[in-house]
Amino acid sequence: MTEAADITPDAARVDRLRAGLKRRYARESRFRLYGLLAIGVAVGFLLLLLGRIIDQGHTAFYAHTVTLPVYMDPARVDRAYPQGTNFEQLVAEQQLVRLGVQDDAQGTLSGEMRGLFSSELKFAAAERVQKQPGLIGQTVMIAAPASDDADLYFKGEISRATPSDQRRLSDQQIAWLDRMKADGHVSAHFNTALFTNGDSTEPELAGVLGAVIGSALMLLVTALIAIPLGVGAALYLEEFAPKNRITDIIEVNINNLAAVPSIIYGLLGLALFINWMHLPRASPLVGGLVLALMALPTIIIATRSSLKAVPPSIREAALAMGASRTQTVFQHTLPLAMP
The missing domain is CATH 1.20.5 (Single alpha-helices involved in coiled-coils or other helix-helix interfaces)
Structure with a gap:
């Protein structure tokens, strides 16, 4: 039990x-x-x-091009200055004739037809005539991008089923686009202009090249300013600065600056670099300076953390071998702290 x-x-x-x-x-x-x-x-x-x-x-990665035969009427094409010729009106009138449509006295239908072609058409035609004046009096094939509205229709973004008062293409224009596509005048291709053109008021001609170059220049300015200043400040605070109340205040403020919202830096850049220093508003320099101010606290904090990760024995060994404080930092500590 x-x-x-x-x-x-x-x-x-x-x-x-x-x-x-x-x-x-x-x-x-x-x-x-x-x-x-x-x-x-x-x-x-x-x-x-x-x-x-x-x-x-x-x-956005593909676009449509309209290729049409154009008769270079000697009575309307200026051989000496082809850029002054209204090729858009010329092409629109000839295309209406091919479709069997009679324009009115006000040119309303030709105006609607012009709205289907990009303004690049007149530059392409003028360039062809300028390089080959002998084309005047002949019928040549001119290729130009479709307008933004026509391109959206071919991509299915504009539907015929949508009420006419809620879309930017009329029923007549949609019928013309269908006819041109059926006749083989419309072709789709990879939109290389997206990467080779800058900004434009014509959506079908706009590209990202300007934005890419501007961003690259802005990042270059940021790197040239923020990296040397940030690394130098971190080296001084971690290796050379005396540990006192002033350096403590500096460290606290650096940590606080790392948490400041980006809009505050933007307002600072607006007030300091544009309104006071009058730097150009569209310059990558202004954006680079603002980004440099934003990146400095992060670079300083990250660099100090890397320097702290270097074993103290490295510094002690270098100093014991007779190296100066500066030689120890730049020849031993900093290389080992690099990623």
């Missing part, structure tokens, strides 16, 4: 321990599940965002 009484409390305690372990393992499993669910939700939203961007922006 005594042995049975001694075993029973031990067995009950073991059961309680097992139940506690089971509950703990269950909580850990639920925690891992919650973490996986959180990651899955974040990845899902990221994929949704990327999907929306691709769905709405993939059509």
Whole structure:
């Protein structure tokens, strides 16, 4: 009886321990599940965002070109100055004739036809005539981008089913576009102009080249200013500056500046660089200076953390071998702190 009484409390305690372990393992499993669910939700939203961007922006990578035969009427094409010829009106009138449409006295239909072609048409035609004046009096094929509205229609962004008062193309213009496409005058191609053109008031001619170059120049200015200043400040604070109240205040302010919203830096750049220093508003220099101010606290903090990761024995060994403090920092500590 005594042995049975001694075993029973031990067995009950073991059961309680097992139940506690089971509950703990269950909580850990639920925690891992919650973490996986959180990651899955974040990845899902990221994929949704990327999907929306691709769905709405993939059509920018291809465009449509309209190629039409144009008779270079000697009575209307100026041989000496072809740029002064209204090629858009000339092409529109000839295309109406091919479609069997009679324009009115006000030129309303020819105006609608001109709206289907990009303004690049007149420059392409004038360049052809300037290089080959002998084309005057002949019929030549002129290729030009479709206007932004016509391009959107070919891409399916503008539908005929949409009420006419809610779209930018009339039923007549849509019928003309369908006719030109059926006749083989419209072709789709990769939109190289997206990467070779700068900004433009004509959407079909706009590209990202100007923005890419401007961003590259701005980042170059940022790197040239922020990296030397940031690394130099971090070296001084970590290796040379005395540890006193002033350096403590500087460190606290650097940490605080790293958390300042970017809009504050933008307002500072507006007030300091544009309104006071009168730097050009569209210059990459202004953007580079503002980004340099934003990046300085982060660079200083990251550089100081890298310097702290260098073992003190490296510094002590260099100093013991007779190196100066500056030689130790620049020839041993800084190279080892680099990524």
